[in-house]
Amino acid sequence: MKRALLVLALALSACGQSPPTPNNSYGANPQLPAPQGGIPTVNAARAVGWPPTGAPRAPTGFVVTRYAQGLQHPRFIYTLPNGDVLVAESSTQPSSGGGVQDWIQNAVQRHAGALSPSANEIVMLRDENHDGVVESHYQQQRGLRHGR
Secondary structure, three states: OHHHHHHHHHHHHHHOOOOOOOOOOOOOOOOOOOOOOOOOOOOOOOOOOOOOOOOOOOOOOOOOOOOOOOOOOEEEEEEOOOOOEEEEEOOOOOOOOOOHHHHHHHHHHHHOOOOOOOOOEEEEEEOOOOOOOOOEEEEEEOOOOOOO
C-alpha cells in the first residue's frame, strides 16, 4: 500500500511540472547569441593527398578509386557529356598589401597548403577504355589567372 501511494505521489508531481522550454537555436527564426569581439578562431584544414598505396575509407557498399594523379592543386572539376573531365588547376596567390590582414591571410593559406606554385591551366582527362583510370591527359588552356 505504501508503494502504491509513493508511485501515485511521484506520478502526480510529474504532472505538475511545466513543459520544457523550446530550443530556439534552429528553425525559421533562430535566437542566436550576440557576436563577441576579439580575434576570431580560424581552423583551416590542411590538404593532404593519398598515400601511394592507400585510399580514403568509404562507407559500406561504396568504393573509392584513384581516377587521376599528378594534378597541381585541382580547384574546379567539370564532367563533359561524353565523360571527359575538365580540371582547373590553380593555387591561391599570396596577398601583397603588406598589412596585418594580408600577413594573417597568407599564414592561414600557407598552413592549409594553398600557397604553392600554380599551374594556372585547364586540363582534360579522358578514360578511353572506361575502366575508371585516366589514359589521356590534355592541356586545354595555359597561363590562366584566377580572380579574387
